[in-house]
Amino acid sequence: MLARRLRRQAAWCSELGSPLYASLLESAADDLQLGGPVWEVLEGFDDEPGTAALALRFMGAVHRLVLDETLPELARHYPSTGGEGDASATWPAFKRAVVDQRAKLRDLLGAGCQTNEVGRSAALLGGFLEVAHRTHLPLRILEIGASAGLNLRWDRYRYESSEGAWGDETSEVRFVHSFEIPPAMNRSAAVVERKGCDLQPVDPTSVEGALTLRSFIWADQLGRLALLDGAIQVASDLPIEVEPLDAADFLQRELATSAEGVATVVYHSVFMQYVDEAGRKRLEAAVAGARQRASPHAPVYHLRLEPGARTEARFEVRLDDQLLGTSLAHGTGVRWLEDSSQQ
Numbered sequence: 361m362l363a364r365r366l367r368r369q370a371a372w373c374s375e376l377g378s379p380l381y382a383s384l385l386e387s388a389a390d391d392l393q394l395g396g397p398v399w400e401v402l403e404g405f406d407d408e409p410g411t412a413a414l415a416l417r418f419m420g421a422v423h424r425l426v427l428d429e430t431l432p433e434l435a436r437h438y439p440s441t442g443g444e445g446d447a448s449a450t451w452p453a454f455k456r457a458v459v460d461q462r463a464k465l466r467d468l469l470g471a472g473c474q475t476n477e478v479g480r481s482a483a484l485l486g487g488f489l490e491v492a493h494r495t496h497l498p499l500r501i502l503e504i505g506a507s508a509g510l511n512l513r514w515d516r517y518r519y520e521s522s523e524g525a526w527g528d529e530t531s532e533v534r535f536v537h538s539f540e541i542p543p544a545m546n547r548s549a550a551v552v553e554r555k556g557c558d559l560q561p562v563d564p565t566s567v568e569g570a571l572t573l574r575s576f577i578w579a580d581q582l583g584r585l586a587l588l589d590g591a592i593q594v595a596s597d598l599p600i601e602v603e604p605l606d607a608a609d610f611l612q613r614e615l616a617t618s619a620e621g622v623a624t625v626v627y628h629s630v631f632m633q634y635v636d637e638a639g640r641k642r643l644e645a646a647v648a649g650a651r652q653r654a655s656p657h658a659p660v661y662h663l664r665l666e667p668g669a670r671t672e673a674r675f676e677v678r679l680d681d682q683l684l685g686t687s688l689a690h691g692t693g694v695r696w697l698e699d700s701s702q703q
């Protein structure tokens with residue numbers, strides 16, 4: 361069961377461009393099946409649901425100890441700390457690290473998975489521009505499950521495609537490889553209010569928060585790491601508090617009265633799988649109630665990037681009931697549907 365989880369994550373890492381993690385996870389699964397040191401670290405975690413992302417927490421825990429200089433031998437191999445990233449040369453050092461740091465790794469595993477993928481802003485961009493285009497109103501954006509709030513600053517990033525660009529040319533965050541079929545970018549949008557919530561928010565401007573976020577990036581994905589570092593910089597220039605609050609409670613409060621003269625966009629990415637049935641019902645009721653009270657001067661939209669129903673690999677960007685486009689899990693490979701825009 362546990363080995364199957366590691367191998368499943370290995371396949372995802374391979375699919376999403378992390379050959380180092382794909383190989384390390386396969387070796388870790390072999391080791392676990394032999395009752396080796398990986399088993400000794402992961403023993404007792406087998407009852408968790410798949411959504412608890414044990415394999416990613418394990419890799420994140422090891423990466424954290426690389427980044428904080430606890431594991432200098434492994435750091436010499438990890439690309440995030442200047443290493444060559446050769447998987448077969450890395451595995452022996454990885455295995456030694458698992459033996460030497462068993463207790464710390466088990467502690468870190470207990471802390472849960474806390475990721476914030478800024479690349480998802482590229483997948484969401486077309487949805488925000490679509491709302492601005494339809495309504496001609498400034499945007500009030502409300503993100504639930506916002507983690508560190510990096511995607512609450514999507515309008516401070518630069519997006520470039522073969523067919524146009526959007527956003528601040530001087531931004532520290534530049535998406536240049538995200539679009540296969542881009543959305544229309546010749547549209548303006550202004551964010552006038554932004555708020556977010558999360559059960560376990562991360563402060564990206566703190567040393568601890570930045571280390572947590574960096575540790576969950578796959579160590580051979582230097583492009584993602586550079587985007588994250590840029591987003592942490594933008595976050596320190598534009599501070600936003602992500603409230604430590606349940607999403608349904610947050611929406612019930614924020615949507616209780618209509619906001620005139622702005623288009624409210626409730627949004628989330630890779631979030632719904634963590635919410636139980638009762639929570640989902642409360643969320644849906646809060647959004648549905650707000651949409652019933654909405655008017656042309658105070659419209660309410662629901663934008664999301666979540667795993668697709670049709671193929672596991674492609675995630676779907678939906679605005680209310682409409683499919684606008686798809687992307688890969690981290691917001692790359694965006695394919696916008698040509699007829700998704702309301703003229």
Ligand SMILES: C[S@@+](CC[C@H](N)C(=O)[O-])C[C@H]1O[C@@H](n2cnc3c(N)ncnc32)[C@H](O)[C@@H]1O
Nearest residue numbers: 475476477505507558559560606607629630634
């Ligand atoms: C996989 S992370 C995704 C974070 C971010 N949306 C992104 O795309 O990078 C899921 C987030 O949802 C948060 N979360 C889960 N259930 C929640 C709830 N009921 N209310 C608020 N946040 C929740 C978790 O704490 C976590 O930060």
